Amino acid sequence: MVYPPPMPADADDLRDRLATLESEHRDLDSTLARLAEQAPFDQLHIQRLKRRKLLLKDMIAQIEASLSGAASTAVRRDRSGLEARLQLLRDFAAYGLSWTSGAQAKISSASRATAEAFLRTLPDNKTLPKLSPDGEGGVMMVWEGNGRTLLVTADETVLHAVFAAATPDAVYLNDIPFDAAKTIPREILDAIPAATTAVPA
């Protein structure tokens, strides 16, 4: 598990971090261009680099938003975060993701489509979730924070939601169809945290 380093707090640190990320982003561009000219392609390697590039783009946009406080940048951040997550869903469907070697944990194409529609429907002012295959063909979408966890599972063409998951106050909403109207139920939408407001430097 490789995690991005924690975000530095002050503006100088943010600018340094931004420069580092932009440099890595340019390097990745060059590497991908070079790999594209070589045969045979190592598709897994290329996909990993592309995903890293999307993540970098997301992190760069977040820092730019923090430095400028511009709402338009915050929206751009959400868009690149969305693209990175859609790519993850495609990879979950094609290759699976398990944290143990014995399992593959692919998601079904219907669950992928439902999760993708959910993410695309989510308004820009809402936080995007963390994602995982649930191990049974579905997609777990998780929002954590303030001790309250919202868990929404895309299971074929339906959603299952657990509000305040894993607490004594948990509330369950099961078998919500999401194949026709593709409208996120109000209860779920209200429980999703708002995207962090950009803080001026």
Add this chain to the structure above:
Amino acid sequence: MTPVEHIPDGDAIFRLVDFPRMYDGAGDLLWENVFQFPGGKPESVVWSRYAPAADEVHRIGCAREEAVRRRNPGMRYVGFLPSTAGAVRSIGTRAGHGFSVVHEPAEGMYHAHIHYRPNNGRPANQLNRGEKNELKLALRQVFLGLQPHSCA
């Protein structure tokens, strides 16, 4: 036949964690669903009675990595998550479901399984997807952070 022993609540258990290289760099977007219970099957942990030291746990993880990488070169062991049998057994969701932890010596003396323990003795296959995934989330929460390791 090797006798099955009771695992006391205070005993540590360790979850070995593998991670495929292709997802490096995506960590911030992933929720670590370390316990997936594929098809409702139990999940494996290492019981500290037979592997008390971190080095021993890592050795088990690396042996598994070596075996697995012959067919999946991108997979590698990255460390383990510690908890106790009691912490896992104490989980109880609002729906009333939890887990049991049992010794499974047929798969190695250190081997233990975590099983779903639905309320009122319901069969595990009657849990709905939301209930099961809430259990996975609750289970991840009682395990501490990754004790990292890289197999040389």
